[in-house]
Amino acid sequence: MPRVSALHIYPLKSGRRLSPATARVEPWGLAGDRRWMLVDAEGRFVSQRDLPRLALVRAEPLPGGLLPGGLLLDAPGAVPLRVEAPTAERGDPLADVHVWGTPLQAAEAAKEAHSWFTSLFGTDLRLVHLDDPRRRPTDPEYAPGETVSLADGYPLLLTSTASLADLNARIAADHPDDPQRGAALPMTRFRPNLVVEGGEPWAEDGWRRIQVGEVVFRVVKPCGRCVVTTTDQETATRGVEPLPALGRHRRFGKRLVFGQHLVPEHPDGDLVGTLRIGDPVTVLEQGPRPLPRG
Secondary structure, three states: OOEEEEEOEOOEOOOOOEOOOEEEEEOOEEOOOOOEEEEOOOOEEEOOOOOHHHHHOEEEEOOOOOOOOOEEEEOOOOOOEEEOOOOOOOOOOEEEEEEOOEEEEEEEOOHHHHHHHHHHHOOOOEEEEOOOHHHOEOOOOOOOOOEOOOOOOOOEEEEEHHHHHHHHHHHHHHOOOOOOOOOOOOHHHHOOOEEEEOOOOOHHHHEEEEEEOOEEEEEEEEEEOOHHHHEOOOOOOEOOOOHHHHHHHOEEOOEEEEEEEEEEOOOEOOEOEEEEOOOEEEEEEEOOOOOOOO
16 A cells, blocks of 8 residues: 655745655645745746756744744855744735736735845845635636645645656666666655655556545646756756656656646545655545646
């Protein structure tokens, strides 16, 4: 039976991961996951696609829990900065921002945070906080009536160690004379929330509904991958793989696929449950894969 082998939370979208032993599940994602984000002067979200060095920015929750206590920001070459969590309820200003073209409002952090990031990256940036995740709906085609944090599209992303092992074997076979390019990639390249081990490679392609410990999830669609997967999450340097390998072995339409998006079932409102490393993963429903659009 597959089991949870790792849990990851990214307090700042595209920032460095935290890897707790347990994580509370909320309707819009893991508690504290991707509730903060950088935007440019036009309010467009900024990620590792634009700034690979975001991988090195550590956003550590201040004492009092993941929310609403704020963050301690740290990065190589910068002086750490404490940032309190702004909220509309407290009267902090709301900014008009957008993620993948979807408009929403998020609370602006203090000007000191904007200056910290602008100085770090040499471009005009603002830090915002999604104080109310109910403001952002998921794609109604795949998850009607649900909401999501500042993640790219859905509350959680699941990946499988068996599938990564298979992908790494294919990468090595594709480059028999180039050990560096054929080197195995770590799971951190794919920035999942939930990693499972055990079972067959790509078994998750057929999952439609699963139970992980005490929480039931719908598996709503595969995850199309981008240039972020080529970024070493420990050094922020860009490579080439895995996109060429995904293009050869995991192309569906125009999408290069690795991992599955999850939406938690929450019949009791905002009360969902807790995930723990070691939790068993039970497949409740299987079915054909919904192909990504495009």
